[in-house]
Amino acid sequence: MMNCTLRKISEEDVTQLQVISRSTFRETFEDHNTEEDLNKYLDEQLSIKSLLEELKNPNSAFYFAYENERIVGYLKLNWTSAQTELIDEAAFEIERIYILKEFFGTGLGQFLLNNAITIGKAKKPTYIWLGVWEKNTRAIRFYEKNGFKVFSSHLFTLGNDIQTDLLMKLDITN
Template sequence: MENITIQKTTLSDIEQLQKIGRETFAETFSSSNTKENMKKYLEEGFSFEKLTDELNNKNSEFYFALSENEVIGYLKINFGQSQTELQDSTALEIERIYVLKEFHGKKVGQVLYEKAIEIAKQKNADYVWLGVWEENPRAISFYKKNGFVEFDKHIFKLGDDEQTDIMMKLKLG
């Protein structure tokens, strides 16, 4: 694999973030969801308003994975009150790691994941946690391979469909 560089995403990158966000989400979940639910989620979840709010939030950070100056994946992490569930000040949440399908199996996800762990350690987090769709075995085995254990479940709504996310965590230190 050619060199992958990681770059913090800023407001000036919002169009690229919207594009990679929609593209990777659609690639990952389109086959398992209705067109209506996908369309609604892609419009609302990756709207300029929502991404602007998220990029302006000091407790959330986005990072791009770049290959030859092309964005091929991204990471979103949350701290403190911005965490979607636990809101534990001693934790860091990995909300999203998405990589374009054509780059799957090329260690891009691992590089983004390692960036998240590095930041968690800088912030002296006790543990890192995340939610992963129960029907995404690829992701579940990726996190298990990296030492995560399941600790809970929660419901994620995609349009009118309720889906179960498995919550997993990794203790640091």
């Protein structure tokens, strides 16, 4: 296991957030999507302007994961009205968990998920949920291993490509 730390970030960190967001998104999805669709998504959804708007939302929080002094991943969490799908206002959403590809298999994803669940449980939600692209089998297996179960799906637009995300939830009532 790596020696990781987690730090909540603020608007002042938006440039670093954009760098890690764009890098990890591209690394995760470039093998299965066109360059045009990726660039359109990165330019529209992960622009400084878009990220600043997300950072200003009081019902969302971003965290950087560090190994030593290096940012190696991040997460975005949403509750109440900030959730991307308002299925249950009392639920808690893990919207993004992204890590640099070189850190796949190192325990960093588990570190981020564990912290997301701990932060989420403190909000006393009805359940914790997330969306994952149906073709991201590595991530789906990871979430299933951690107790998440598919309960629905929704459409996700990547550039001009309409894709399906599986919605998975973790029952935390017991």
